[in-house]
Amino acid sequence: MSENASPQTAASLRSASRAVWLKQLHQWHWISSALCLLGMFLFSITGITLNHAAQIEAKPTIVRKDATAPAPLLAQLKAFAQEHDGDKAPLPAAAEDWLRSTWSVKAGGRAAEWSVDEVYLPLPKAGGDAWVRIGLEDGAAEFENTDRGWISWLNDVHKGRNTGATWNWFIDIFAGACLVFCITGLLILKFHAANRPFTWPMVGLGILIPAVIALLFIH
Numbered sequence: 001m002s003e004n005a006s007p008q009t010a011a012s013l014r015s016a017s018r019a020v021w022l023k024q025l026h027q028w029h030w031i032s033s034a035l036c037l038l039g040m041f042l043f044s045i046t047g048i049t050l051n052h053a054a055q056i057e058a059k060p061t062i063v064r065k066d067a068t069a070p071a072p073l074l075a076q077l078k079a080f081a082q083e084h085d086g087d088k089a090p091l092p093a094a095a096e097d098w099l100r101s102t103w104s105v106k107a108g109g110r111a112a113e114w115s116v117d118e119v120y121l122p123l124p125k126a127g128g129d130a131w132v133r134i135g136l137e138d139g140a141a142e143f144e145n146t147d148r149g150w151i152s153w154l155n156d157v158h159k160g161r162n163t164g165a166t167w168n169w170f171i172d173i174f175a176g177a178c179l180v181f182c183i184t185g186l187l188i189l190k191f192h193a194a195n196r197p198f199t200w201p202m203v204g205l206g207i208l209i210p211a212v213i214a215l216l217f218i219h
Helices: 007-051 071-083 093-103 150-159 164-195 199-217
Strands: 061-068 088-090 111-114 118-122 128-135 140-147
Touching (some): 007 150, 007 164, 061 093, 071 093
Antiparallel strands (some): 111 118, 118 128
């Protein structure tokens, strides 16, 4: 800025610069809020259900099914078990196809637990659990599916428990968008604080209240 610039010119430049920054902050703030809208709503609701998990009864529904593995598949599984006794390894493709056609179970390359007597495939999932066991002596196969209800499903989605890599990536991206939302909101408050005397006291309370509660009441 020139030393000969008038006070009015300097004030105008500062005002223009402030307007540019404020416009950018508002733009990033509304974009991040739009991206976070559904996620914030979901995580807020599930935060309440998680906080009161002991008071919300979950009545699991358990479904059990039985079948017998065909002889060719059983022979393949026995041979595979001999090679992987005590190991964890995915089922052969033929076994995954059989589970899909028999019970609509998608193993998805998950690791099964192998022994010479049986193969056990855990199938953890959000809101429940499932597993498959195939006896290698007689080919007796069991499938059990436990569904703990939609609230349990939402709670697991909140925690990213058994939700897969894609949802875990979404949580990380959503958290980043929330940070942008909070930081831009704080900077917008800074720009308006001069005309809103209660701005910083309210920000201070927003920090002080949870800090005091955490220090005094969390043991």
